[in-house]
Amino acid sequence: MHAIRGSQRLFEHGRLYDAFARRLAGGLYRRVVDDVLLAEPRPGAAILDAGCGPGRLAMDIARARPDATVHGVDLAEGAIDVAVERAERAGLADRARFLHADLADVPFPDDTFDLVVSTASYHHWEHVAPVVAELARVLRPDGRLWVYDARAMPATPLREAVREAMPDRSLGRAIVRTGWFPVPLFQRLGVSRSG
Secondary structure, eight states, rough: OOOHHHHHHTOOOOHHHHHHHHHHHHHHHHHHHHHHHOOOOOOEEEEEEOOOTHHHHHHHHHHHHHHEEEEEEEOOOHHEEEEEEEHHHTOOOOTTEEEEOOTTTSOOOOOOOEEEESOOGGGOOSHHHHHHHHHHHEEEEEEEEEEEOOOOOHHHHHHHHHHHOOEEEEEEEEEEETTSSSSOEEEEEEEOOOO
């Protein structure tokens, strides 16, 4: 089982997690949605939000890409409850679906997703390799994996896990600017084909 660090326990209550996401991650979520739109996953794309919290980003992606289906997975059951309610209220429950699950054991068949995004979750992955192996399993051969997190988070554990789980791919790093703050706080660690 994917063990979570102590700070994650603060967000077990879905409403508290939702308040945090709304206040602190809004600019990052807007940037992720822009990145998804620029990447233009195939029509009818299947997208996974790995570590979706209360579903704000998944819902934003579903609104921006009405042809796509977005699945959100999170270990915090309270956050999933909030996400399911949000999707139902918005009338998007058919395209924005949420499950309580461990990222090291997601309930999807192999080669399901065109794109996997993970936002502000990587710093909670106590054991990076099993999570990356599982995300690689559900990613289609031509799919993309983007991990957004604090700029200070070391890329090495993720790079090593990608090398092991996806030897034909490499990890690139991009600094992510969001909002008005003059110093970029986030990075995107993106997995792409080598060579």
